[in-house]
Amino acid sequence: MARLPLEGVRVVDMTVVWSGPGCTMLLGDLGAEVIRVETAQHFPNSTRGIAPRLSKEQAEKLGYIGSAFPNKDPGEHPYNRQAMFNCHGRNKRSVTMDLSRPEGREAFLKLIAISDVFVENNALRVLDHLQLTYDVLREVNPRLIMVRMAPLGMSGPFHQFLGFGPNFNALAGLVAMSGYYNADPTTAGENYHMDEAAAPAAAFAVMAALYDRAKSGEGQQIEFAQCENLIEGLGEWILDNQMNPGRLPSVLGNRDLYLLQGVYPTLEENRFVALTIRNDQEWERLVRLMGDPPWAKDPLFCTAVGRLEHQDEIDTHLAAWTALRRPGQLFALLQAEGLAAGPVWPESVALADPHLAERGYFRPLTQTESGTHLHPGHPWKASGMELQWSKGAPCLGEDNAYVYKELLGYSESQYQAMIEAGHARTEYV
Amino acid sequence: MAQAGSKTQLDRGKGGESVSQVLDDVRIVDLSRWIPGDYCTKLFADFGADVIKVEKPSEGDWTRHYGPFPGDRPDPEKSALFLHLNTNKRSITLNLKSKDGKQILWQLILRADVLVESFRPTTMESLGFPWEELHARNPRLVYTRISNFGQDGPYRDDQASGLTLQAMGGPMQSTGLADREPLQKPGNLSLYSIGNMAAEATMAALLVSKGQGEGQQIDVSGLEALLSSVDRRMTFLMAASYTGEDAPRGEGAISLFPTGAFPCADGYVMFFVAPAFFKGLLELLGDPQLLAYFEDLEAIYRPEESRARLDEVLYPWLMSHTKAEIMELAESHQVPITAVYTIEEMRNSTHFRERGFMEPIDHPVAGTLEYPGAPWRMRHGWALRRPAPRLGEQTEEILTELGYHPDALPLLRANGVI
Numbered sequence: 001m002a003r004l005p006l007e008g009v010r011v012v013d014m015t016v017v018w019s020g021p022g023c024t025m026l027l028g029d030l031g032a033e034v035i036r037v038e039t040a041q042h043f044p045n046s047t048r049g050i051a052p053r054l055s056k057e058q059a060e061k062l063g064y065i066g067s068a069f070p071n072k073d074p075g076e077h078p079y080n081r082q083a084m085f086n087c088h089g090r091n092k093r094s095v096t097m098d099l100s101r102p103e104g105r106e107a108f109l110k111l112i113a114i115s116d117v118f119v120e121n122n123a124l125r126v127l128d129h130l131q132l133t134y135d136v137l138r139e140v141n142p143r144l145i146m147v148r149m150a151p152l153g154m155s156g157p158f159h160q161f162l163g164f165g166p167n168f169n170a171l172a173g174l175v176a177m178s179g180y181y182n183a184d185p186t187t188a189g190e191n192y193h194m195d196e197a198a199a200p201a202a203a204f205a206v207m208a209a210l211y212d213r214a215k216s217g218e219g220q221q222i223e224f225a226q227c228e229n230l231i232e233g234l235g236e237w238i239l240d241n242q243m244n245p246g247r248l249p250s251v252l253g254n255r256d257l258y259l260l261q262g263v264y265p266t267l268e269e270n271r272f273v274a275l276t277i278r279n280d281q282e283w284e285r286l287v288r289l290m291g292d293p294p295w296a297k298d299p300l301f302c303t304a305v306g307r308l309e310h311q312d313e314i315d316t317h318l319a320a321w322t323a324l325r326r327p328g329q330l331f332a333l334l335q336a337e338g339l340a341a342g343p344v345w346p347e348s349v350a351l352a353d354p355h356l357a358e359r360g361y362f363r364p365l366t367q368t369e370s371g372t373h374l375h376p377g378h379p380w381k382a383s384g385m386e387l388q389w390s391k392g393a394p395c396l397g398e399d400n401a402y403v404y405k406e407l408l409g410y411s412e413s414q415y416q417a418m419i420e421a422g423h424a425r426t427e428y429v
Numbered sequence: 430m431a432q433a434g435s436k437t438q439l440d441r442g443k444g445g446e447s448v449s450q451v452l453d454d455v456r457i458v459d460l461s462r463w464i465p466g467d468y469c470t471k472l473f474a475d476f477g478a479d480v481i482k483v484e485k486p487s488e489g490d491w492t493r494h495y496g497p498f499p500g501d502r503p504d505p506e507k508s509a510l511f512l513h514l515n516t517n518k519r520s521i522t523l524n525l526k527s528k529d530g531k532q533i534l535w536q537l538i539l540r541a542d543v544l545v546e547s548f549r550p551t552t553m554e555s556l557g558f559p560w561e562e563l564h565a566r567n568p569r570l571v572y573t574r575i576s577n578f579g580q581d582g583p584y585r586d587d588q589a590s591g592l593t594l595q596a597m598g599g600p601m602q603s604t605g606l607a608d609r610e611p612l613q614k615p616g617n618l619s620l621y622s623i624g625n626m627a628a629e630a631t632m633a634a635l636l637v638s639k640g641q642g643e644g645q646q647i648d649v650s651g652l653e654a655l656l657s658s659v660d661r662r663m664t665f666l667m668a669a670s671y672t673g674e675d676a677p678r679g680e681g682a683i684s685l686f687p688t689g690a691f692p693c694a695d696g697y698v699m700f701f702v703a704p705a706f707f708k709g710l711l712e713l714l715g716d717p718q719l720l721a722y723f724e725d726l727e728a729i730y731r732p733e734e735s736r737a738r739l740d741e742v743l744y745p746w747l748m749s750h751t752k753a754e755i756m757e758l759a760e761s762h763q764v765p766i767t768a769v770y771t772i773e774e775m776r777n778s779t780h781f782r783e784r785g786f787m788e789p790i791d792h793p794v795a796g797t798l799e800y801p802g803a804p805w806r807m808r809h810g811w812a813l814r815r816p817a818p819r820l821g822e823q824t825e826e827i828l829t830e831l832g833y834h835p836d837a838l839p840l841l842r843a844n845g846v847i
Contacts (some may be wrong), residue, residue: 002643005636022659030633034436045705061730064676068668087667088659153806158780161756163701163765165660166688170699171780173772175616175690180605185769189604189679193614196660200629201472205805207632208476212451212641212809222807228786231803232468233621237772239788240497242798245508247497250772254592254613258495261592262608263601270678272610274601276590295629335587342593344611346667347676348604349655355584361653362670363732376666379657380522380630381579383560384645385637 002029002385004117008212010115012037013092016047018192019165019226020121020149021088022199027117027206028091029378029387035115035403036094037108038396041423045406046164048079048396052428070370077427080369080395087376090365091391095403096396099130104423108132110408113294115208121149121198121226123162133354134221143168144219145209149202151194153225165194173234181253192228200379201229260307262315263344266330271324273330283307285337290321367392397426443589444606450477451642451809455635458483458537459518460525461547462491464591464617465575465651467514470545471632472804474517475811481513481537481827482818486522486789486845489820490515501797506794506821510617512817516800520818521827522847525556529846534558536831542638543631547575550585560646570644571634575627579650588808595619598655600662600676607679619655626654685732687739688767693747697769698755709764716742792816821847 013024027035038044043052051058054074057232058218059067067074068083095111097104112118112130118137120127127148134146134328152159158171169175178188184425208240213219222419231238237249254263254274260283261276277283280302287296295317300306307314322330327343334341343349351362351374359381362374370392378387404410404418418424450583453466455478459470466703467490474480484490492514524530536546544563546553553559553574563570574580577589577763595613605612613619637646656662665676686707687700702710705727706822713765719742722728728735745756752768759766768774775781775801788798790813803811824847825838833841841847 002641003636003647005633005640018659018664026629046703050704054484058730060781063733064668064674065664068664068671070671072672076794083667083671084664085831087663133470152780153784156780156784158778161760161767162706162763163767164703166701166764167699167767170690170697170767170769171775173770174615174618175697175769176771177698179692180609180612184692186692187606187609187612188690189606189612190661190689191599191604191614192660193618196658197618197625197660198802200622201623204472204625204629207629207636208451208810209807211636212807216809218808220808222805224538224805225784228781228784228802229780231775231786231801233618234616234772234802235554235801236497236510236802237616238776239509239513239798239821241772243499243507243775243795246773249616252615254610256592257497259590261590263592263596263613265610272596272602274593274613275592276575276594277593278590305687332668338588340590340593342589342597344596344602347665347729348673350597350666351669354651355578355582356656359582359653361656362666370671373667373670375670376656376663376667379626379654380650381648382633382634382645383648384643387577 004031004385004388005207006032008286009033009117010035012111012115012118014118014120014121014122017164018088019195019198019202020119020368021047022093022164022195023149023202023206024119025088025090026200026379027205031388032117034092034296035111035399036092036394037111038094040096040396040422040427041098041100041429043079043428046084048085049082050082052079054078056195070373073298077368077369077395079428080367086370090375091388092394093399093402094394094397095325095400096425097418099132099253101421102424103418103421107408107423108417111403112137112144114407115141115144117145119147119149119202119206119240124148124150124154124160138219142219143213143217144204144221145213146224147202147224148207149226150199151226154223155230165192166190167262168194168230172227172230173232173237175236177251178247179253180186181255182251184195184251193233194226197230197233198224224260255311258304258308260304260311260314262311262318262406264315264319266322266327267325268327271327273327274342274344275318275334276340277307278307280304282339286339289337293317311317317370363389365389365392368398370394395426399425399426400426444584449809450812451807453477455479455543457481457543457545458534458541459545461545461575462509463547464620465623465627466547467492468621468739469573469575469627471780472628473543473631475813477809477812480518482518482520483523483525483534483537484520486524486821486847489522493820499550502631503543505529512792512795512798513800515817517544517814518818519827520696520824521824522821522822524846527844527846529841529844531557533828533831533846535566538563538570541567541570543573543635544573545573545575545627545631547574550576550580561648564644568644569642571631571638571647573627573634573646573647573818575623575649575651577651579653580648588660591620594651594655599658599663600660600665603661603665603676603678605678607677619704622658623651623654626657646647685729685736687743691747691804693750693752693755695751698747698752699769701765703765705812708765709762713758713762713764714742714746789812790816
């Protein structure tokens with residue numbers, strides 16, 4: 001077995017919500033020591049949950065995510081038990097310091113001096129106000145790789161605009177193509193695709209910069225404009241808009257430009273099956289599977305173009321057939337005919353799936369205040385290295401003593417002073 | 430105190446080497462044929478790697494046959510999807526079922542750092558390229574295998590499409606409206622995500638190969654890459670593991686706080702008014718009665734009633750403003766609301782123009798088009814060196830590099846090898 005590629009790499013993590021933490025999660029999997037720098041003076045909303053203090057009754061009224069704690073109990077420290085944080089917190093450490101005061105700033109700069117990478121995805125002004133920009137940090141550590149995941153980049157008329165993933169999805173052109181077939185974007189529901197696209201790409205960027213540093217000896221700042229990274233996933237529509245001047249992608253919902261596909265009901269309530277028919281042979285196999293019903297013999301349905309033109313009619317018939325069967329039964333029947341079909345999985349079904357169990361995708365992990373639970377696992381497998389899977393998400397300030405004393409060399413009395421001054425804390429103020 | 434300016438396993442050189450693009454010393458042989466593999470190797474190619482696409486003679490990559498196309502007329506050299514996904518790559522055609530084709534592929538693999546494939550599992554083994562032999566003959570080789578369900582497990586040989594993978598792996602069950610069927614993400618986004626994750630994995634294994642000299646096999650299951658997405662699915666899986674409950678469809682994460690697209694005078698705007706911004710929204714709307722209602726701190730624990738009160742004021746206000754006005758006003762009140770741009774509005778927006786995000790390049794068949802530029806900006810970073818290759822455009826060039834004499838090519842061509 002090889003050593004993990006980021007063994008010996010220390011990452012200072014000042015990320016919030018999903019995109020940045022997703023990036024540092026991947027770096028941690030690869031052996032980096034990821035240290036979240038947090039501030040007990042400010043509760044980071046939508047990162048460690050929705051509120052720093054919550055009763056069980058209040059939590060229940062905050063919807064699915066708002067109450068996503070073990071046994072739906074927020075406990076004394078809800079921010080240490082939140083699914084939205086604990087899902088991506090594996091392998092990471094947490095230290096707290098108040099960066100707006102001199103002793104907190106000094107500790108932070110000491111940490112930067114002994115680190116390799118600094119990842120942050122706050123609103124740009126946050127680090128600007130703290131005067132913790134690359135120019136300052138480079139003086140402390142010229143080998144530092146700093147990643148600023150500013151959604152709209154660090155220049156341009158909108159670059160300071162405030163927003164979350166969906167806001168930038170909208171500017172990217174993604175939202176205008178979203179929604180049910182022929183419906184408008186208000187039907188689209190939620191989408192945080194910018195975050196999904198950013199996490200692995202930013203991890204790639206960090207590795208590329210480490211590779212560059214190994215050759216050049218120098219660190220650098222990476223300007224990771226998350227919105228532009230997202231737009232890479234829309235490239236074909238950008239070219240189409242030029243090849244066919246002014247043409248915009250149609251709102252296809254679950255349909256496809258060329259293939260018959262859709263999402264159909266099953267015998268079970270709120271359970272669905274997705275199906276794509278890729279060619280005439282697959283269509284014929286589907287018709288045979290359904291028992292050669294007379295409606296399916298219509299010559300209009302024999303070609304791909306005909307099936308798309310008459311999809312409303314086909315969908316009605318298909319839905320009537322699928323609605324009599326259970327999702328698992330449809331999955332097996334359609335796959336047995338070599339058709340691309342899959343049930344739409346609620347989380348509980350994924351958690352119990354035999355294929356994922358055999359591949360060991362979900363794995364138990366212990367979080368200090370949440371206990372031991374199955375967690376979503378590594379995104380891929382490697383034959384030659386053991387990806388890191390050490391501990392659950394860190395509680396707020398869980399590693400204060402380690403960071404201040406072992407890493408930064410604070411004496412016991414210096415560390416106590418940081419506690420007394422409210423820098424090193426394990427609860428929000 | 431820990432060592433300052435730590436050295437990692439990669440840092441063996443003295444530094445100061447000259448580099449034009451960060452990955453310009455990386456060689457990749459790319460056997461993939463669809464969006465995940467194409468996007469994986471595009472990231473390497475755009476940051477400097479020499480990516481050789483090995484394509485099936487007279488057919489080529491599937492993305493050549495899937496549009497959109499100019500005038501909707503299929504043309505393997507004019508597919509917008511192919512042109513976008515294959516910038517900076519070179520193309521050689523090879524019949525992998527022929528003896529000579531296999532021989533040439535071995536030659537390419539022996540000098541490569543990375544081999545990427547997205548065939549059905551076991552295809553590479555039956556073609557005569559099992560991992561054991563690849564590893565034995567090129568111990569440094571990173572071998573990235575992208576598949577729907579992974580290289581083992583009960584679903585290994587099952588069929589899938591972008592839609593069905595998203596249905597199982599993505600957050601689809603909880604996307605869309607409560608009283609309708611689940612809804613996928615638009616375009617080909619989930620397939621890009623699989624490619625993105627495959628690129629991250631390949632880069633990690635490449636660092637091991639370059640640093641320690643050890644190659645390895647990477648198994649990217651599209652299903653698992655999507656389950657591992659921070660776009661809700663990981664959070665929801667964790668939540669279900671904690672509570673036993675599945676994520677609902679058609680409710681905002683927090684029902685009082687407006688999120689999602691809303692109609693306005695000339696189109697749509699996107700709201701993400703998380704709790705911290707709610708007060709700003711009330712101030713932006715400027716309705717005294719509404720402000721008074723929300724002075725009661727308990728109002729947030731009556732989400733349905735409170736939301737109804739908000740909507741009475743919100744909708745009329747939106748319909749009396751344009752998306753540009755709303756975005757400017759929201760920004761001045763520090764409330765996250767943005768315009769919903771079409772692809773064309775995005776292309777022409779002053780923001781992306783002033784940043785110089787798009788970059789034009791001429792393609793001999795498709796003409797000059799503007800392509801999306803750098804996904805991120807770094808030293809020795811992204812560059813558009815050449816447009817996507819025509820099918821087999823560099824076949825001769827690559828065979829010459831391998832030492833084939835030009836006189837040998839006609840026979841290979843006649844035998845259907847290239």
